[in-house]
Amino acid sequence: MQIDLDTLPDDPAILQQMLRDVLHQHGALHAENDKLRLLIQRLLRQQFGRQSEQLSPDQLQLGLEDLEQSVAENQAGQEAVEAQQGGRRPSAPPQRNRGALPEHLPRYEVLVDVERRDCPCCGGALHAIGELRTEQLDIVPAQLRVRVTRRPRYACRACEGTVVxxxxxxxxxxxxxxxxxxxxxxxxxxxxxxxxxxxxxxxxxxxxxxxxxxxxxxxxxxxxxxLTPLNDLLVGTALSAAKLFADDTTLPVLDPGRGRTKTGRLWCYAVDDRPWCGTSHPVAAYVYTEDRKGLRPAGHLAAFRGVLQVDGYPGFKRLAGDRADASVGLAFCWAHMRRYFYEFHASTQLPLAAEVLARIQALYVAEGQIRGHPAEHRQKARQDRSRPIVEALHAWLQAHLGRLSAASDLAKAIRCALRHWPGLTVFLDDGRVEMDSNVVERAIRPVALRRKNALFGGNDALAA
Incomplete structure (x- = not known):
């Protein structure tokens, strides 16, 4: 709104209305600036910052192994100098991996014996009283070899035309x-x-x-x-479970004739009942599709009956909603819900987002104490410890939603959490259900590494 200071009206009512319009416009611009500033910070963090909330174990190990390598190199040089100067004996090596060599590995022996078997003191004959045995881990490098198949030919002297x-x-x-x-x-x-x-x-x-x-x-x-029959067996075994994790990831595939790649989808269906002492073995099955249409998982899960642990993908919601018998129940992922609050807190450092993160952290602490226990024990413990935290968090989110600008990212995160709340609370009443879908996230992670190394699949059939 443009205001000409030289032509301001004299009517107080008009001036008050103009002031209200300016304040309203100023508030809208301020909210828009905050949103753009938050977007810039998020893009900068994605481009130049860490890609996850915490350093992954693999990345940490890379740094540690470089550090340990440098320490070992310096220590070896120091010990060599001290040995040449007749100094103190090298210190004992650190006690790592002692006694950890598996019994099933084949052993070969190297005998290191004394050169002379007469006593260095009196010259008498020495006799064996035992031996010192040490073990080291050795490796035989991979070696290519040629397998020659010989098939002798036989002929009959009586009838010369027969060859066997x-x-x-x-x-x-x-x-x-x-x-x-x-x-x-x-x-x-x-x-x-x-x-x-x-x-x-x-x-x-x-x-x-x-x-x-x-x-x-x-x-x-x-x-x-x-291996197709074995793959079909794996998929059938996973989809026959009563509780299933499901997720998907992108898979670039070469698109002939267009000079570029297209984005296929690799669906992962995983089962892991070890956290609640289930009897089934963990399994992860993968199915490739050309796109992410909702009919793809609907076709895969046509015969599935049970609890489906997923993120907020609408295709899974549509799948559960289309079942008139309610044979598919959705359990949503707390890790995905938490991610929106974490991203907002990382960009703004506002205490409201920190409060949500602290309450979710308390839930994960409670989960860590009951992991590996039977489902009945987990359900009872969740009713006693986790349910009060969840109910208090639900009330807190509802109370603060009305105090926030509807266009803010924090309000969007709260609305998303409340919209998925029934699925987020399924774990409270079912000891078999996990708080998140990290099981299938971990099963998909190797695909991302292979995707970086291979760049793209040659075609849909090869990607499948």
């Missing part, structure tokens, strides 16, 4: 040179160790073996075909 030879054994790939062991090694390296095929080809080339990526791709493709 044993039938050739089947190969995993008709006419291929790769044995079963090599194919398994390639598959495990690709999918478990996140080692793309072009890097595996480089490793093989160091041993003088030249294998094209197309050859390795054929090995992986044939192995995937052979």
């Amino acid at each position: 030879v044993a039938p050739a054994p089947e190969r995993p790939i008709d006419g291929g040179m790769a044995t079963e062991a090599l194919i398994v090694h390639v598959v495990v390296s690709k999918f478990c160790d996140s080692l793309p095929l072009y890097r595996q080809a480089q490793i093989l080339a160091r041993q003088g073996v030249t294998l094209d990526r197309s050859t390795l791709s054929t090995c992986v493709g044939r192995a995937c075909w052979w």
Whole structure:
């Protein structure tokens, strides 16, 4: 609103209305500036800051191993100098991993004996009274070898036209040179160790073996075909559970003809009943789809009946809402709900967001004390300790929502939490349910590493 100071009206009522308009416009601009400032801080943190709330164990180990390597190098140099100068004996090595060598590992012995068996004092004959044994962990480097299959041919002297030879054994790939062991090694390296095929080809080339990526791709493709029944069994086992974690992640896939990649989705369905002493084994199954339409998980979970632990993806909500018999119940993730308050607190340091984080932290402390206990014990403990915290937090969120600007990110985080509140409280009444869906988040994490190493999948069939 533009005001010309030279032409202000004399009517007090008009002046008051103009002042109210200016104050209203000023408040709106102030709220918009706060929102833009918060957005800038968030983008800066995403671009230059840490990607998670806390340092991951893997990142911490990288820093620690570099530090320990430098300490060991300096210590070795110091001990070498002291040994040359006839100084004190090297200090005993730190007591790490002592007695931790598994019994199933094969052992080979190296005998280190004295050169002479006469007493250095009197010259008498020495006799054995025992021995000192120490163990070290050794490794035999991976070695390529050629398997030669010999099939003797036999002929009959009586009838010269008869030749008998044993039938050739089947190969995993008709006419291929790769044995079963090599194919398994390639598959495990690709999918478990996140080692793309072009890097595996480089490793093989160091041993003088030249294998094209197309050859390795054929090995992986044939192995995937052979393992299809096992994959179907894994998916069926996971989807038959009464409580299931579900989530998805992006998977870039080459889009032929368009000169770029498209975004596919890899769905993960995981089961882990160990936190409540369940009898089933943990399992994680993966299903690829070309997009993230709600009909994709609906098709996967068509026969599922039970509790589905998920984030706030609308497709899962639609799936549960379409079940007239209410055969699918949704348990939402506290970690996802907490993330919005954490991001707001990291950008603004406001005490309101810190209060929410502190209350959620109290819930996780209570959860840590009952992890590994039976479901009945967990349910009772949650009723006694967690329910009062949850109810107090619900009342606190409702009370403070009306005091905040509706356009603020904190108000949006509160509305999101209240909208998902029924699903967030499922864990209070069911000891089998976890507070969050971190189980499936951890199962998806290796996919992100493989995604960085491989850049993209060649096509939808390969990504699947």
